[in-house]
Amino acid sequence: MEILESGIGEMIQPPDIEAFREWNCTKKSRKLEDKLMSEQEAISTFVYDGCYIGTELYGTVRCPMSLCRELIRQGKKELRVVGQGVLELDLWLGAGLVKKLDITYIGLEVYGTCNALRRAVESGQVVSCVEWSNASISWRMKATAMGVPFLPTRSMLGTDTLKYSSAKVVEDPFTGLKVCLLPALILDVALIHVHRADRYGNAQIEGISGFSAEMARATKRLIISAEEIVPTDEIRKYPDRTIIPYYLVDAVVHAPFGSHPGEMAYIYGRDEPVIKEWVEMSKTVEGTRSYLDKYVFGVANHQEYMQLIGEERLARLVDERERRE
Amino acid sequence: MTDQTYSKTELMICVAARLFQDGTTAFIGTGIPMLAAMLAAKTIAPNLVPVFEFGGLGAIMEDLPRAVGEARTFHKGILAAGICELMETSQRGFIDYGFLGGAQIDPYGNLNSTTIGEHDHPKVRLPGSGGGNDVGSQCWMTVAIMQHDKRRFVPKLDFVTTPGYLTGPGAREAAGLPAGTHPINVVSTLALMDYDDGPGGTCRMRLAATHPGVTVQEVIENTGFELIIPEHVRVNDPPSTEDLRLLREEIDPERFYI
Numbered sequence: 001m002e003i004l005e006s007g008i009g010e011m012i013q014p015p016d017i018e019a020f021r022e023w024n025c026t027k028k029s030r031k032l033e034d035k036l037m038s039e040q041e042a043i044s045t046f047v048y049d050g051c052y053i054g055t056e057l058y059g060t061v062r063c064p065m066s067l068c069r070e071l072i073r074q075g076k077k078e079l080r081v082v083g084q085g086v087l088e089l090d091l092w093l094g095a096g097l098v099k100k101l102d103i104t105y106i107g108l109e110v111y112g113t114c115n116a117l118r119r120a121v122e123s124g125q126v127v128s129c130v131e132w133s134n135a136s137i138s139w140r141m142k143a144t145a146m147g148v149p150f151l152p153t154r155s156m157l158g159t160d161t162l163k164y165s166s167a168k169v170v171e172d173p174f175t176g177l178k179v180c181l182l183p184a185l186i187l188d189v190a191l192i193h194v195h196r197a198d199r200y201g202n203a204q205i206e207g208i209s210g211f212s213a214e215m216a217r218a219t220k221r222l223i224i225s226a227e228e229i230v231p232t233d234e235i236r237k238y239p240d241r242t243i244i245p246y247y248l249v250d251a252v253v254h255a256p257f258g259s260h261p262g263e264m265a266y267i268y269g270r271d272e273p274v275i276k277e278w279v280e281m282s283k284t285v286e287g288t289r290s291y292l293d294k295y296v297f298g299v300a301n302h303q304e305y306m307q308l309i310g311e312e313r314l315a316r317l318v319d320e321r322e323r324r325e
Numbered sequence: 326m327t328d329q330t331y332s333k334t335e336l337m338i339c340v341a342a343r344l345f346q347d348g349t350t351a352f353i354g355t356g357i358p359m360l361a362a363m364l365a366a367k368t369i370a371p372n373l374v375p376v377f378e379f380g381g382l383g384a385i386m387e388d389l390p391r392a393v394g395e396a397r398t399f400h401k402g403i404l405a406a407g408i409c410e411l412m413e414t415s416q417r418g419f420i421d422y423g424f425l426g427g428a429q430i431d432p433y434g435n436l437n438s439t440t441i442g443e444h445d446h447p448k449v450r451l452p453g454s455g456g457g458n459d460v461g462s463q464c465w466m467t468v469a470i471m472q473h474d475k476r477r478f479v480p481k482l483d484f485v486t487t488p489g490y491l492t493g494p495g496a497r498e499a500a501g502l503p504a505g506t507h508p509i510n511v512v513s514t515l516a517l518m519d520y521d522d523g524p525g526g527t528c529r530m531r532l533a534a535t536h537p538g539v540t541v542q543e544v545i546e547n548t549g550f551e552l553i554i555p556e557h558v559r560v561n562d563p564p565s566t567e568d569l570r571l572l573r574e575e576i577d578p579e580r581f582y583i
Contacts, residue, residue: 107455110582122447133457133459134455160444210407265396
């Protein structure tokens with residue numbers, strides 16, 4: 001097949017789909033094993049310097065923030081990050097932990113551009129930014145989830161987004177259309193926050209599912225944090241709601257308010273003042289440091305973080321949750 | 326008509342809201358497009374089907390979403406799915422409109438939201454494509470909503486994040502983008518633009534209507550490239566009293582944008 005155009009972006013993690021099959025055969029247990037552990041244990045066991053890592057959904061919505069803060073506390077560095085993010089990746093960038101980015105969007109949404117991202121990229125601290133669209137990065141994970149080395153799609157064509165990606169353009173041998181081939185994306189580690197899971201890792205999500213199904217199937221190691229740990233009988237009562245089955249999962253962390261200051265559909269709303277605090281403080285290096293000192297280094301773990309936020313405030317967020325009515 | 330005063334942003338949102346068609350599907354980007362979609366749904370397009378990239382479709386938009394994934398994007402919705410489902414729905418031709426913002430736009434309606442300056446050593450690192458490129462690639466018709474000044478309306482983008490007409494007639498098809506998809510309008514703080522995209526047209530941006538109180542000369546002076554100026558330029562209606570009330574009291578009472 002003739003290659004008509006090649007993106008010049010670095011292939012940050014060349015996909016080896018045969019090795020991934022082998023990994024899934026030999027490194028992932030089919031047994032129901034108790035994987036419940038703390039944030040500290042999950043991060044120290046499965047996340048390492050230089051790993052290729054992704055988080056889901058993103059910063060202010062069903063995001064594994066307690067795991068993200070623990071990663072900063074442990075100082076895991078030179079991370080190669082798949083970037084669809086708001087607060088979580090901005091915190092990592094602000095903490096100086098990111099070396100390379102497969103980037104789709106890192107911004108503060110309603111509050112605009114990320115200052116930590118700007119400083120990290122404009123100073124050269126992040127050495128490589130490879131561009132993708134949101135659909136493209138999700139489809140790259142979908143390719144891995146399907147067990148195929150690439151997927152043909154119709155995004156990014158004709159743009160610099162394609163030029164600075166590592167996608168390729170070919171002529172479809174069946175119809176003659178030009179299509180964009182997206183390489184499979186295989187993560188070393190993924191972090192996903194869910195509504196409920198059992199201690200084996202069977203996980204269920206309410207509301208939109210983002211790219212959780214694809215990411216859970218496109219990673220060698222998967223850490224799940226859950227608002228609630230339920231007995232397996234509860235999972236078996238509603239098997240149709242299981243989006244991540246246990247055999248994909250390596251660690252399960254019980255993290256109530258684990259998405260704070262982001263929201264969790266039907267459980268709690270987002271904490272606007274704390275989000276705004278990051279928006280303001282991340283404008284300067286000193287402010288970034290103060291925020292991290294207060295909310296990350298100033299507490300030993302997620303339990304202390306929740307005490308810092310305070311019961312009254314958390315109760316108010318529960319009251320402000322989206323309701324089924 | 327109204328004798329009330331209103332801001333340029335409020336006017337831009339009201340003009341953008343008039344572009345929504347009832348009973349159509351529309352991808353809604355973060356920010357101003359959300360306000361315009363809410364205003365349209367409360368006025369001229371009660372059967373609008375808003376689509377938000379991370380999985381929400383057909384929401385009743387009672388409160389302004391501050392994120393494209395928050396629960397307000399599927400509040401009383403038809404569907405709460407995932408990003409692949411909705412992007413694939415768009416790729417197979419089900420999404421009529423896309424409403425986007427951007428940092429810069431060029432004469433062909435291409436958008437930049439990635440970098441100012443050279444990509445590898447940028448002067449300003451912007452958030453990146455997000456779903457913008459997908460929306461501009463796959464939706465049948467795309468509308469850009471932007472502040473109007475020379476820094477934003479530029480002859481050549483530093484980075485083409487999202488495709489408009491690319492380099493002109495036939496360029497989208499030649500690049501492999503789905504046939505028949507294209508940008509249709511730009512709504513700015515000064516005017517409404519369309520494109521010279523009829524038979525034999527150049528596909529360049531054209532002034533369609535100025536906002537009330539804005540002269541054609543003012544639009545020209547604030548545009549960094551040669552805008553096509555037709556013989557007759559309409560003037561947009563000002564926001565109605567009801568539009569302003571909805572915007573201020575129901576849509577953005579916390580004043581995130583207005």
